[in-house]
Amino acid sequence: RKEVEQDPGPFNVPEGATVAFNCTYSNSASQSFFWYRQDCRKEPKLLMSVYSSGNEDGRFTAQLNRASQYISLLIRDSKLSDSATYLCVVQPSGNTPLVFGKGTRLSVIA
Amino acid sequence: EPEVTQTPSHQVTQMGQEVILRCVPISNHLYFYWYRQILGQKVEFLVSFYNNEISEKSEIFDDQFSVERPDGSNFTLKIRSTKLEDSAMYFCANTDRPFGKLFFGSGTQLSVL
Numbered sequence: 001r002k003e004v005e006q007d008p009g010p011f012n013v014p015e016g017a018t019v020a021f022n023c024t025y026s027n028s029a030s031q032s033f034f035w036y037r038q039d040c041r042k043e044p045k046l047l048m049s050v051y052s053s054g055n056e057d058g059r060f061t062a063q064l065n066r067a068s069q070y071i072s073l074l075i076r077d078s079k080l081s082d083s084a085t086y087l088c089v090v091q092p093s094g095n096t097p098l099v100f101g102k103g104t105r106l107s108v109i110a
Numbered sequence: 111e112p113e114v115t116q117t118p119s120h121q122v123t124q125m126g127q128e129v130i131l132r133c134v135p136i137s138n139h140l141y142f143y144w145y146r147q148i149l150g151q152k153v154e155f156l157v158s159f160y161n162n163e164i165s166e167k168s169e170i171f172d173d174q175f176s177v178e179r180p181d182g183s184n185f186t187l188k189i190r191s192t193k194l195e196d197s198a199m200y201f202c203a204n205t206d207r208p209f210g211k212l213f214f215g216s217g218t219q220l221s222v223l
Contacts, residue, residue, distance in 0.1 A: 004152075038153075041199070041217075041219075042216065042217070043201055043214035043215060043216050043217050044153060044201075044212075044214055045214070046211060046212070087152075087153065094208070095208050096166075097143070097155035097158065097166060097168070098155065098212065099155075100152045100153040100154070101152060102151065102152040103152070
């Protein structure tokens with residue numbers, strides 16, 4: 001089983017739509033979780049951390065289900081500028097490297 | 111937001127040649143990392159570096175790879191004898207604490223012919 005698994009997409013959605021991405025991870029002892037955004041041929045950029053209680057940042061909501069080893073990202077009111085690849089990232093413990101998923105590609109269409 | 115600078119942005123080399131990729135980290139961010147991303151694949155950890163020594167490395171980081179801070183500021187990744195499969199985007203990353211928030215450089219696209 002892959003360490004961090006994501007649906008590769010692409011997800012093609014119209015502007016204003018709500019879209020959800022899912023991610024599963026294999027290491028049940030993993031401690032930290034993140035969503036990164038990566039534009040084509042650019043560096044990954046931290047979008048948000050994911051906390052057990054769930055957290056929201058504007059139009060973005062992240063949730064973590066430790067029992068199911070599942071992380072989600074919800075984007076409401078999609079904008080054209082949201083088009084990118086969204087990377088699910090897991091840190092197995094506080095002093096270990098981040099483990100990246102392959103990413104889910106989102107295209108928001110006018 | 112603080113920036114990590116990488117040079118060159120593109121590097122084309124012949125198989126078997128040595129390449130050095132350079133990174134200028136954020137001031138006072140003393141934890142350094144190299145990641146790579148083969149086209150269409152996931153971002154993969156190569157190595158972490160702190161206090162002038164490697165703190166962790168992955169299976170990818172074999173004897174062909176080395177890292178150093180030659181002048182106390184720049185952080186470099188050297189590949190001694192490049193292979194075709196080394197073709198990838200190489201990202202330098204930097205934090206102010208071990209495996210804290212990662213600031214990535216814009217990457218060096220390495221093409222081995």
